[in-house]
Structure formats: structure tokens, C-alpha cells
Amino acid sequence: MQESAFSDDIYLALGEGLTAWDGETIHPRRSDVRLARETTRMIIRPEQMRYLDEQHQTSDLPTTCVEVTALLSGDDIGAMTLREFGLFGGDATSAADSGLMIDYVIHPRIDLAPGLDISRTIRLYFTFNSSAQHEAVETLADLPVISIDGVGEEIAVQLEGYGIRTLADIIGIDPLVPLPGIKPVSLREFRAKARMAVYLRITSLVLFEALGERTISSILLTRPEEIASETNRPEVTAEIAALFQQELAALQIGLDERVLKKFTIRQLLEG
Numbered sequence: 001m002q003e004s005a006f007s008d009d010i011y012l013a014l015g016e017g018l019t020a021w022d023g024e025t026i027h028p029r030r031s032d033v034r035l036a037r038e039t040t041r042m043i044i045r046p047e048q049m050r051y052l053d054e055q056h057q058t059s060d061l062p063t064t065c066v067e068v069t070a071l072l073s074g075d076d077i078g079a080m081t082l083r084e085f086g087l088f089g090g091d092a093t094s095a096a097d098s099g100l101m102i103d104y105v106i107h108p109r110i111d112l113a114p115g116l117d118i119s120r121t122i123r124l125y126f127t128f129n130s131s132a133q134h135e136a137v138e139t140l141a142d143l144p145v146i147s148i149d150g151v152g153e154e155i156a157v158q159l160e161g162y163g164i165r166t167l168a169d170i171i172g173i174d175p176l177v178p179l180p181g182i183k184p185v186s187l188r189e190f191r192a193k194a195r196m197a198v199y200l201r202i203t204s205l206v207l208f209e210a211l212g213e214r215t216i217s218s219i220l221l222t223r224p225e226e227i228a229s230e231t232n233r234p235e236v237t238a239e240i241a242a243l244f245q246q247e248l249a250a251l252q253i254g255l256d257e258r259v260l261k262k263f264t265i266r267q268l269l270e271g
Contacts, residue, residue, distance in 0.1 A: 015036060034097045078114065144166060209269060212264060
């Protein structure tokens with residue numbers, strides 16, 4: 001991509017995992033929110049992320065597939081045993097176990113050492129309903145454009161000058177019609193993020209109505225088993241709660257974190 005649409009608050013965490021995994025095929029659980037034994041992490045820069053089209057070719061337009069690449073250098077990291085890695089976003093920092101785990105992989109033991117380089121490629125696929133207008137979350141559609149991740153006050157004022165005040169407004173524009181003062185690639189990015197938020201699909205939102213006053217940000221930072229317990233519904237397991245978090249995580253891609261810290265589950269239910 002000629003211009004990055006990604007922020008720099010994504011981290012790749014590396015872990016030694018458990019020796020008991022050696023010789024076994026271990027799969028992550030949906031309820032996992034941290035690595036088993038994280039040992040180090042590295043920041044993922046915007047240039048290490050790109051959108052891919054259906055043919056897995058680089059796309060200048062936002063798509064539902066994001067590829068993340070990282071090179072692990074034994075010369076830089078040093079000797080280390082690796083059995084797991086995870087991708088973290090949200091309020092992730094360089095501190096171990098911080099942030100929301102977006103992806104988690106457990107793999108056979110690798111002994112990283114000086115002189116050895118390992119390349120990691122992660123592809124994230126996002127799904128959202130882009131057709132049925134009646135399924136749009138109206139409470140999100142009415143949010144001001146500054147709610148979109150990457151739209152600051154200056155751009156928001158410019159958009160409002162063109163009559164684009166809400167997420168619904170920016171979804172309704174023709175992204176191929178230029179707006180003077182706003183880069184076309186940025187305009188397409190903002191529209192794609194707005195669509196991802198407004199056409200959000202939650203499989204069983206009603207199961208989580210007891211969490212109505214909880215904000216989306218707080219839900220994403222809570223362990224799945226705790227969420228399941230708060231619903232007071234025996235049918236809601238930690239795995240179902242983890243799926244709920246994964247579906248909500250699409251909002252982290254589209255909306256500014258300040259919005260996620262205020263927007264509640266009840267508002268989603270009302271939408």
C-alpha cells in the first residue's frame with residue numbers, strides 16, 4: 001500500500017508455552033485471552049500490515065482481510081524457545097499480557113538462536129453484513145464521523161463541511177468521487193471502517209443483556225469466563241463469551257477507542 005491505514009498499537013507476543021506440549025498437537029481454546037507463558041513482544045509497525053483482495057494480492061482499498069508480517073531475528077532477540085505467539089491490540093503496550101488478544105497460535109517447539117531468522121505471517125479475516133440495511137446498528141449509524149478510528153478533529157470538520165456528519169452519512173457517499181482536501185485512500189478507509197461498525201453482526205446479543213451497562217471496551221478487556229458468569233445464563237459458556245468478544249472486536253478496527261469506552265451493550269441492544 002502506498003499509504004498505511006493502520007495504527008501502531010498492535011503487538012506480536014512470543015511465548016515459550018509449556019513443555020508438556022512437545023510431541024502433542026495442541027489447539028488454542030476460544031476462552032484463551034493470554035499466552036501460556038509470554039516471554040517477549042514486539043510492536044507491529046503500519047508498514048508490516050496490508051489489506052489483501054480475494055486473490056490475496058495487496059489492495060489499496062480496505063478489504064476484510066488484513067495480513068501482518070514480522071521477522072524474528074535471533075541476533076536481535078537472542079536465544080529463546082518458542083511454542084506460541086499471539087497478536088494483541090486494544091490497549092496493548094510493550095508489557096507482557098497487556099491488551100486484547102486478536103489471534104493465537106500454538107506450534108511445535110522452535111529454538112531461536114543468534115544467526116537464525118524466523119518469518120511470521122498472520123492473516124486476519126473479518127466478516128460483516130454489507131447488504132441488509134435493516135440489520136444495521138442504528139445507534140452506531142448515528143455516531144459522529146469523528147468516532148471513526150483515524151478521523152481527528154481537523155478531518156471531521158472537513159467532512160462536516162461536505163455534509164458528512166455521521167457514520168451513516170459517510171457510508172452513503174461515493175468513495176470514487178473526490179472531496180478536495182481529503183485523500184481518496186483515507187476517504188475509502190473511513191467509509192470501510194464505518195461500514196464495519198454499522199453492519200456489525202452479533203450472533204446472540206440478547207444472551208448478554210445482563211451486561212447492558214458495561215462498555216464495549218470493558219467487555220473486550222474481561223476474561224470470557226467472567227463475562228459468561230455475569231450473564232447469569234447457564235447456557236452461556238466461556239467459549240460463547242469468547243465468540244461474543246471476537247465479534248465485538250470488529251469495532252476496534254472501525255471505531256476510536258474513546259468511543260468504545262463510552263458505548264454500552266445496552267446501546268447495541270437498542271440499535
